Amino acid sequence: TLLREGYTNFLVTGDVYRRDSIDSTHYPVFHQLHRRDNHPLGILKNAIYEYFDTNYNNQFQKFDDLCPIVTTKMCCCRLVVIDGTLFVQNFDDVLVPADHVSRSYNDTYYVDADTVLRCHTSAHQATLLREGYTNFLVTGDVYRRDSIDSTHYPVFHQMEGVRVFNPSDWNASSMDGTLYAAQELKACLEGLARHLFGAVEMRWVDTYFPFTNPSFELEIYFQEKWLEVLGCGVMEQEILKRGGKTDNVAWAFGLGLERLAMVLFDIPDIRLFWSTDKRFTSQFTKGQLGIKFKPFSKYPPCYKDMSFWINDSFTENNLCEIVRGVQLIDNFTNKKGMTSHCYRITYRSMERSLTDEEINELQMCGKILTQLHHYHSANE
Ligand code: PHE
Structure with missing residues (x-):
């Protein structure tokens, strides 16, 4: 491509991807920060896993290695397989309107007209439902075109959660399915926030997402500011229907791991998550959520x-x-x-x-x- 574009002397550096088993010298993708047990994002992911395992009796299936390259379209064959890789849907499957900003070339990395780097882990909701999963967590790197500063980076990490209910779950209560799911969702996420932050002040804010109704954001009061930590809601019936579940109701949430980790570990700059400097990496230990980051000089010695x-x-x-x-x-x-x-x-x-x-x-x-x-x- 570059030769065709007329360049005659060039060097290209980039991350490359090869499907491979993982050992001390092989890794399928260079980064996958959320899969490192000694990295703040991996420590946080494991702490959230622990909460779900304890409170839902190990019912939640966990995915943290799904391919980040997804299609924008609903395909008639439903799943697309290219070169042995399964492609799932980023927009159409989760009902993102054709004119929604997140679809624009300005906000999303397009591989070609129908293929993007996922801009949220919600891209996997419909596929996993269709495959029959009813309680699951998806963690992965997500990509949004953005300028870079201490709180923005074009690659970050999200965790998605989905839980499907049967009529028997809400029939015993006096609520309808939607109300029942919304209440269970809020209780679940308030518990998660307490698990991560301890006693903390929180509030729910009504909002809009194309794939949930009603939709909420959870904010926590931290260092004298209200901080938005996650989006969630009761899944649109249409998504469940497409997944072959006509009688069910489900909730879904998506949280940004960096956001939470910056607060939990006192990490002042989102770029630090990518650091390979020992002065950063050596400060974190598997299973230790409470450790506070000690800043070090970014200037040469x-x-x-x-x-x-x-x-x-x-x-x-x-x-x-x-x-x-x-x-x-x-x-x-x-x-x-x-x-x-x-x-x-x-x-x-x-x-x-x-x-x-x-x-x-x-x-x-x-x-x-x-x-x-x-x-x-x-x-x-
Ligand atoms: N995908 C949404 C985002 O990236 C978060 C979300 C997930 C909201 C699931 C509702 C339900 O902002």
Whole structure:
């Protein structure tokens, strides 16, 4: 394509996808952050799984590896298989109107006229219903064209939940199916919010989605602001009907994992989720939801190596009291039995890139040498 477009010298970098089993050197897609147990998104996904397993007796089927490339159309054959991959529907299947903004080329990544990168996990609702699932969670990466800033990124992660009820579920109550489902949905999601956030203030806001009626948003009060955490509602009857379920009622919800994880882990910038920096990745542990992220500098370090003769009373802790972030990089003893240590000092600012010149000056006339000198004199 690029040759045809006239380019004659070029480099192309991108994520590539190969169906493959997963082991320490093979991975079908490069990222899949929500499938990493030590990543904030994976930890959050597992915490939500835990809530559903406990409260619904392991009834919910979980999907977190469905192909993100989906069709926009309802096909007469219902499912499309291209090169062994199953394609499901992004828009038509969940009743998104032909003129809805989310369909525009400006908001959605189109692969071709009829194929897109899913812009929500709701794209999988109808297919899974048709395949006979009645309680399920779908977690996946979703794609929306957007400018990038600390709270927006064109790829993010959602979890979809769907639960189907039978007439026998609501007949025993005094409610009709829709009211029954709406009430069960709200109780379920309030419980989920408490499971994740502890005692928290919440409110329901009426809203509109093409695929649910009535539709609601759940907001939680967090750090002096109302924060929208999920959309949900009672599934439009037409979607159930297309899935072959004429007598049933269902609820559905979709929540943004990054939104919740930023609050739960104190992560200030959505771009950090993609970081491979150990200072980010090493802060999170499987199963630990409450950990608060400790910010680190995004500016490059400036290293200074410093060596000196040591006496018997010197220990590394003496130096660490004066300057943090030192690392012994060389240890040498001469024929006379005198030992010298070389330490690497890492200088790093939270606000800007440091220059070599300013650090030389800081180090040569600054505190470190004076303090080291004092320390040695005191010990002699
Ligand atoms: N798909 C909706 C979104 O991305 C969320 C949603 C899911 C709303 C299911 C209602 C039911 O905003």
